[in-house]
Amino acid sequence: MNAFLVAATVLIAALAPLLVVASVRPPIDGLVALEAVGAIATLILLCLSVGLGQSTFFTVPIIAAVTSWIGCLVFARFLGRWT
């Protein structure tokens, strides 16, 4: 197990408190937690790509960064409209 896999494991564990925030706090705070999850998930995928030594996996963090950004933007727009 190399350093990148250890880093990915710790970052995956760091998602748990954000899950608590997203489920317990008001919706707008859940959105903030979701934004952080998107950023951390991108870094997790980056670490896994290096740690597993698969160069084909490097596309996945790019897709994750864009799709999580679009998803959070849609949530932010609708939350702003409906509250």
Next chain:
Amino acid sequence: MQSADLAVDVLLALGVLAELFCVAGILVMRTTLDRLHYAAACTTVPAFLVLAAVLIREHLTSGGIQAIAAVALLFFLNPALVITTARAAHRADDPDSSA
């Protein structure tokens, strides 16, 4: 242990610690805007520390360039998201405002 491996370990440790600091900030802070401040920080310093570690290992191969693209997307797209979320939070606090 070679110096490159040491640099990778140090940069990864700093990046992960900075991310944990941001998560703690989101968990502990009282107001939405304070939490948003820490969520926005997730895409700045920690992301670049992890990117530096990746580039030391991968150099400027296709994987390294794709890692640069992923972190650049995070860094340049996130401010728009932060502004939109802050406006939504402002409306949630004050529904009569036109922001």
